[in-house]
Amino acid sequence: MKRFPAWSLFLACMFAPALALAVDLQGPSVWIPAAVSDRGRDIDNLYMHIMYIVIAIFVITQGLLLYSIIAFRAKPGRKATFTHGSTGVEVILAVVPAIILLYITVASVNLWKLVRLKQPDDHPVRIQVMAEQFSWNFRQAGPDAVFGTPDDVISAGEVAVPVDRNVVFYISSKDVIHSFFLPESRVKQDVVPGLLGRVWTKWNVIPVWDLASQKRVLLTLAEYEAAPVAVSGYKLNSEPNPVKKWYQFSDSARINYLRYHYDRDPEAKLLVLQNGKPVKVPPQYVLHYFEIACSQLCGNLHFAMRGTVRVLPPDQYEAWLKAQQPDDYLQSKWTGIWDKFHPEYDRAL
Amino acid sequence: MSAETVNAVVDLIHPEPTSFFRKYVWSYDHKVVAKQYLWTSLLFMTLGGSLAMLLRWQIAYPNQPVPFWGMLLKGHFVFDASGAISPDGYLQLTTMHGLIMVFFVIIPLIVSAFGNFLIPLHIGARDVAFPVLNALSYWLYLPAGLLMIASFFMVKGAGEAGWTGYPPLSDVAGAVAPVWGMNLVLIALFLAGFSSILGGINFLTTVIRMRAPGMTWSRLPLTTWAQFITAIFQVLATPMLAAAGAMLFFDRVFHTSFFLPHGLVIGQSEPVNTGGGYPLLWQHIFWFYAHPAVYILILPSMGFASDILAAFSRKPVFGYRAMVISLVAIMGLGFVVWGHHMFVSGLNPIMGMAFMVSTVFIALPSGVKVFNWMGTLWGGAIRLEPPMLYAISFVSMFIIGGLSGIFMAASPVDIYIHDTYFIIAHFHYVVFGATLFAVFAATTYWFPKMFGRMMNRKLCYLHWGLTFLFFNMAFFPMHFLGEAGHMRRLMTSTGYEFLNPMAPWNEFITLSAFALGLSQIVFTYNFIYSVFFGDPAPANPWESATLEWTVPATVPHYNFKVIPTVYRGPHEYSSPEAAPADWIAQNAPPKGAAH
Numbered sequence: 001m002k003r004f005p006a007w008s009l010f011l012a013c014m015f016a017p018a019l020a021l022a023v024d025l026q027g028p029s030v031w032i033p034a035a036v037s038d039r040g041r042d043i044d045n046l047y048m049h050i051m052y053i054v055i056a057i058f059v060i061t062q063g064l065l066l067y068s069i070i071a072f073r074a075k076p077g078r079k080a081t082f083t084h085g086s087t088g089v090e091v092i093l094a095v096v097p098a099i100i101l102l103y104i105t106v107a108s109v110n111l112w113k114l115v116r117l118k119q120p121d122d123h124p125v126r127i128q129v130m131a132e133q134f135s136w137n138f139r140q141a142g143p144d145a146v147f148g149t150p151d152d153v154i155s156a157g158e159v160a161v162p163v164d165r166n167v168v169f170y171i172s173s174k175d176v177i178h179s180f181f182l183p184e185s186r187v188k189q190d191v192v193p194g195l196l197g198r199v200w201t202k203w204n205v206i207p208v209w210d211l212a213s214q215k216r217v218l219l220t221l222a223e224y225e226a227a228p229v230a231v232s233g234y235k236l237n238s239e240p241n242p243v244k245k246w247y248q249f250s251d252s253a254r255i256n257y258l259r260y261h262y263d264r265d266p267e268a269k270l271l272v273l274q275n276g277k278p279v280k281v282p283p284q285y286v287l288h289y290f291e292i293a294c295s296q297l298c299g300n301l302h303f304a305m306r307g308t309v310r311v312l313p314p315d316q317y318e319a320w321l322k323a324q325q326p327d328d329y330l331q332s333k334w335t336g337i338w339d340k341f342h343p344e345y346d347r348a349l
Numbered sequence: 350m351s352a353e354t355v356n357a358v359v360d361l362i363h364p365e366p367t368s369f370f371r372k373y374v375w376s377y378d379h380k381v382v383a384k385q386y387l388w389t390s391l392l393f394m395t396l397g398g399s400l401a402m403l404l405r406w407q408i409a410y411p412n413q414p415v416p417f418w419g420m421l422l423k424g425h426f427v428f429d430a431s432g433a434i435s436p437d438g439y440l441q442l443t444t445m446h447g448l449i450m451v452f453f454v455i456i457p458l459i460v461s462a463f464g465n466f467l468i469p470l471h472i473g474a475r476d477v478a479f480p481v482l483n484a485l486s487y488w489l490y491l492p493a494g495l496l497m498i499a500s501f502f503m504v505k506g507a508g509e510a511g512w513t514g515y516p517p518l519s520d521v522a523g524a525v526a527p528v529w530g531m532n533l534v535l536i537a538l539f540l541a542g543f544s545s546i547l548g549g550i551n552f553l554t555t556v557i558r559m560r561a562p563g564m565t566w567s568r569l570p571l572t573t574w575a576q577f578i579t580a581i582f583q584v585l586a587t588p589m590l591a592a593a594g595a596m597l598f599f600d601r602v603f604h605t606s607f608f609l610p611h612g613l614v615i616g617q618s619e620p621v622n623t624g625g626g627y628p629l630l631w632q633h634i635f636w637f638y639a640h641p642a643v644y645i646l647i648l649p650s651m652g653f654a655s656d657i658l659a660a661f662s663r664k665p666v667f668g669y670r671a672m673v674i675s676l677v678a679i680m681g682l683g684f685v686v687w688g689h690h691m692f693v694s695g696l697n698p699i700m701g702m703a704f705m706v707s708t709v710f711i712a713l714p715s716g717v718k719v720f721n722w723m724g725t726l727w728g729g730a731i732r733l734e735p736p737m738l739y740a741i742s743f744v745s746m747f748i749i750g751g752l753s754g755i756f757m758a759a760s761p762v763d764i765y766i767h768d769t770y771f772i773i774a775h776f777h778y779v780v781f782g783a784t785l786f787a788v789f790a791a792t793t794y795w796f797p798k799m800f801g802r803m804m805n806r807k808l809c810y811l812h813w814g815l816t817f818l819f820f821n822m823a824f825f826p827m828h829f830l831g832e833a834g835h836m837r838r839l840m841t842s843t844g845y846e847f848l849n850p851m852a853p854w855n856e857f858i859t860l861s862a863f864a865l866g867l868s869q870i871v872f873t874y875n876f877i878y879s880v881f882f883g884d885p886a887p888a889n890p891w892e893s894a895t896l897e898w899t900v901p902a903t904v905p906h907y908n909f910k911v912i913p914t915v916y917r918g919p920h921e922y923s924s925p926e927a928a929p930a931d932w933i934a935q936n937a938p939p940k941g942a943a944h
Contacts, residue, residue: 001576032832033847047762047832054752059746061719065741068726073733074663079931080923081728085668085721093720098713105709107757109702115761116698133524162679175615176518177628179693179768183834183847186765192695193517220653248853249860256411256843257852263895281599282853295836297511298518298527300436303839 015239033184034218036311037201037288039115040186046111048068053100061091120200124166127159130338131171131178133299136307138294139334140321149341154330158289160320161203168200174337179296190296196342203311208285211238212328214261216288220314222233225275233270234262253294262286276315287312296344361674364474365906375488377480380904383466384799385487390457391876395496397449402866404429404442407434409859411841412596437502438524439840440509445497447512448534451646452541453494455784457648460488460583461548463791466799468552470897470904471573472938473561473913478554486547492577493540500533507721508534511838513639516631520600521623523615528601535598542591549583552576554687558616561896561936565913568935570895570919571672574645576653578676583681586641593634600626607631632661632694635689644683646780647747648676650787653720657790658722659920660893661737661930662729668721675714675721682711692760693767701760708758715751719744730923730931734891735809739790746782750775753828768838779826789872791815796876797890801903802883808875813867822861826854896917914938 035041072080126149132138138159142151161167171180171191178191185201205218207231219227240252241259248257264270273282292307312320366372376382406415412419412433416624419432427438434442465483469476477483500507505526510519518524519531556569556577569577592609604622604895611624659666666672688696688704722744731737753775757763766772789812796804830851835842842848842855889898896913897904913936917926926940927933 031829043761046759047756048761050756050759051370054755058748058752061723063727064723065745068723068729069731069733069741072662072726072729072731074730078730080663080730082925083667083728084723085671086664090668090671090717090721094713094717097716098710101709101712104755105757106762108705108709111761112698112702112705115764116701132584144385147894175613176521177515177525181768181834181836183765187766188693190694193613194628195695226573231902245853247857249856250410252852253462254410255842255852255856256849258843258849260846260849280925283630289846293834293836294846297440297515300440300509302440303436303841305499306842306845323405325839337612337614 002079035186035216036184036205036207037059037186037205038204040184043186046107049107050104053104056114066267067173078317083159119168119198120166120202122166124168124200124250125161127161127169127287128338129159129169129171129180129191130333131173131180131294131298131305133175133334134294134301134305136180136305137330137333139338150326152331152334153324154327154334155324158308158310160199160315160317162309162314163206163224164202164204165314166200166202169196171197171199171219174333174341176298177296178294180292181293181295182309183293184290188295194341197229200290203290203309206238206311206313207290208289209234209262209288210285211262212282214259217285219285224313227285228272228279228281228283229285230272231287233265233272234283234286235265235268237263238259254309265333273316276313361474363480368861371729377486378482378906379465379469379477381803382483382487383462383464384461384919385825386457386465386490387799388463389487389494390454391873393449393453394458395873396498397433397454398866398869400449401776402863403434403444403863404439405859407439407840409856410839411843426506430512436840437506437509438447440511441501441507441527441530443759443838444508444511444514445534448508448538449497450780451512451642452538453497453608455491455780456541456545456642456645457490458788459653459791460545460579460645461490461783463572463649463795464923466795466899467557467570467575468555468576470900471570471895471919472559472564473909473915474555474558474559475796475908477551478559481550482547482551485723486544486551488546489540489544493517493537495546496533496537496540499539500527500530503530503533506530506587512577513635514631515598516597516600516626516628517613517615520608521613521615521620522601523618523620528529532598532601535594535601539591539594539598542587542830545583546587546591548569549580549587549849550552552580553584556580561909561912563623564812564935565915566671567669568915568918570652571655571666571669572649572652574673574676575648575650575655578680579648582641582648584647586645586684587636589634589638589780590642592639593631594635595674602873605801629691632691633687636690637684638689639681640690640719643776643779644679646784648679650743650784650791651676652792653787653791653793654722654743655718655725656895656919657736657740657794658725658744658892659697659922660794661732661740662726663731663732663921663922664725665922666721667724667727668717669918669920670903671717672721675717678714679711682707682714686711688923689760689763690761701757705758705760707753712751712755712758715747719748719751728789733808735804735813736790737892738810738813739786739793743783743790746778746820750778750783753778753791757826765834766831768832768836770827770835770837772828774824774831775845777827782824784821786816789816792876794891795897796879796883796904797886798900798904800880800883801886802879803886804883805875806878808871812871812875814866815871816865818888819851819861819865819868823865826858828852830858867918881916892930892932893923894934896935899934899936 023116035044051273103194128139137153141147144155173191173193181188187199187201189199207225210217238258240261241257289308294305361369364379422428423432424430429435479731507530551814599605606626609623609626613623614620685706689708692701885903888902915935923931
């Protein structure tokens with residue numbers, strides 16, 4: 001029994017990070033970000049199912065290991081059981097995991113079909129994405145619904161999509177392999193030069209910034225319409241976070257740990273919308289965005305290849321499309337590279 | 350016994366050398382080649398580990414000058430003018446850390462060093478089948494390693510396209526900075542691959558042709574079984590790496606276009622040699638090699654653990670036959686799962702589905718092994734000597750690494766966690782947590798046989814405790830970063846709003862990693878001190894039953910004066926036949942039989 005305290009102390013240390021995480025759940029936490037699409041929630045669901053199975057196996061196996069070490073320690077007079085194994089036990093220990101794995105396989109295959117094989121056909125919004133070192137280019141077909149015409153809506157670094165509608169991204173790269181990663185939508189697809197990839201998702205929440213708590217919140221379309229939301233006139237600022245985590249050793253400035261907040265931008269005109277109409281009340285929220293990340297190594301500035309998606313109500317989405325100014329330089333990238341790169345049938349998509 | 354008399358009484362493969370050069374440099378002796386591999390790969394481990402420390406510094410303290418080294422090497426190698434890590438430098442660190450650890454540390458260490466030393470001793474042979482080839486494989490490996498180091502001295506530094514080297518990034522001039530750095534890396538991999546293939550052929554032939562009388566396939570120690578299966582992987586898969594490397598080298602130097610599609614534009618300019626190639630071709634060829642390579646990195650460790658767990662539980666391995674069948678199953682399935690590295694690569698989703706099914710089911714043989722290790726412990730008389738402690742930690746860490754693998758096998762979940770820290774956590778739990786703990790187990794277990802001396806027990810326990818603790822503190826939180834979406838290979842993640850809250854965790858991980866790195870000084874000191882000044886070891890300090898323990902503590906050049914005859918399996922501990930002792934050597938004649 002003398003060894004028990006040492007062992008338990010050791011185990012406590014081993015799982016200290018997990019314990020720390022549990023404590024950390026209060027603040028801006030390190031945890032799976034809330035899913036913003038149905039398919040995203042399906043993936044989280046499968047993830048959690050696997051998690052429960054894995055935790056059970058983890059606890060049982062590590063527990064038995066620890067028990068064996070303690071219970072079967074060599075002592076004077078103690079003899080090991082002489083056995084070469086048991087076919088019965090082997091069969092059980094192969095069949096039970098096989099059943100569990102079969103369950104995971106069936107669940108995964110079904111979800112994989114939904115996520116990757118059943119492209120939505122309910123007139124989705126179609127967006128072409130051209131990745132390059134180190135930025136994202138977007139092209140939408142515009143009013144005539146045909147790509148490669150002068151009314152195309154072209155943007156770089158930021159794209160807008162309507163809420164509650166399927167969006168299909170046609171993705172390709174002009175130089176190296178990138179990866180189109182929408183963390184909250186659980187979408188990730190490598191962007192390969194010479195290949196036209198397709199991914200789709202449907203955002204069913206609008207990201208806004210709550211000015212009272214200075215935190216990002218997600219609103220459904222109805223909630224969004226009901227609240228006064230500033231669509232311009234505010235600026236996102238950041239400074240080193242004054243609150244130090246208990247497991248944080250250095251100053252926030254040194255590790256670049258930031259606190260974000262929206263402040264009134266005196267140079268920009270304030271526009272607050274409620275029920276789709278301008279109102280003269282102080283806003284409760286500021287319109288925010290989701291981030292697009294590159295998750296495949298694409299060169300020295302890979303870490304800076306960030307983009308944003310604005311998820312908007314239908315009317316604001318139309319307004320956003322109209323507000324994009326034609327840009328000859330961006331246009332030349334599409335006509336000069338993408339349209340040459342891809343054959344006719346790819347370009348039409 | 351002098352060399353002449355020995356030559357007279359035993360049938361030697363090659364005479365005992367007398368000159369320094371033939372004894373320690375161009376040596377045909379499998380034990381010397383093994384030690385050459387051991388020392389060289391341990392040196393490379395120091396280098397690979399230091400690269401990891403530097404890159405962890407950058408992740409925790411973005412763009413802060415590196416203490417000491419940054420001041421010293423300002424503006425050189427991976428450092429920028431202020432002494433911080435430059436963006437290109439960071440990618441060189443990640444790339445070279447990965448390549449060095451996989452190809453110049455783990456594979457040479459567990460396959461070449463321990464395989465060379467143990468296979469002939471385990472099967473009762475005087476050397477490997479092709480001693481000259483064996484020397485050659487080391488002398489291909491060493492220059493390959495030196496080329497890797499040399500690449501740091503090239504203009505604009507070493508390779509920086511990630512250890513997977515996906516084209517077009519690794520292929521086209523201008524996509525990344527280094528030119529000859531990357532070319533040298535490819536030549537080095539080509540040479541290291543050949544060294545690996547030669548070693549594999551050698552081991553296969555040795556195990557098939559040179560087993561002592563009575564050493565049937567069902568009496569082979571599991572270490573040797575694992576090395577045998579690993580050798581099959583090496584011989585069948587490594588040529589693919591050589592082929593891929595050659596194609597990429599041709600693309601880079603001779604402007605062929607294996608991997609470059611038509612119409613590529615890098616920045617503003619169109620490279621001269623694009624057209625007709627296919628970037629995914631590289632990924633298929635690379636992973637067709639590199640997935641089996643993942644098993645090359647773990648199977649020998651499974652072998653070490655099996656033999657060591659049996660020896661210190663004083664019990665036969667639970668389910669020897671199931672252990673062997675699962676090794677063979679891993680080999681078979683190991684060749685048809687490479688696509689799970691490519692679920693989000695642009696692979697046809699239907700292919701992805703097929704790869705998902707094969708991948709999920711490769712967990713079965715690994716599971717069987719884990720249960721059998723636990724069955725081996727169960728009901729034993731466990732001696733918690735340092736090798737045993739390391740071996741149990743191997744099992745424990747392998748369970749974590751294996752379980753986290755299930756998330757990736759489920760392809761819809763992999764969409765989200767692919768290329769995140771979850772993956773980094775997973776393979777470090779397998780390659781560091783499992784394989785390196787098995788290496789520590791094997792080193793402490795076979796050290797008396799290799800060097801004729803014992804390692805210091807207390808320092809082993811200290812090193813085990815520190816490593817186990819700091820390893821988990823460094824790598825367990827990475828699971829959480831990964832599930833929060835933290836991508837790999839970011840020199841700083843703080844620019845993303847959704848990743849910025851992880852900055853304190855990245856600092857925590859970095860400090861734990863530093864502590865983990867410093868803990869290895871204990872082992873290094875213990876190892877080097879014990880090689881020269883350790884207590885002299887008895888011939889069989891652990892009362893083990895396999896053949897290597899039947900030869901004297903300092904193994905003679907010819908290994909076995911008389912080739913032993915084997916009468917029983919490798920782990921007959923606590924057998925009634927052995928009573929009153931709890932072990933009986935494989936070559937001890939059965940009672941009543943004529944000697």
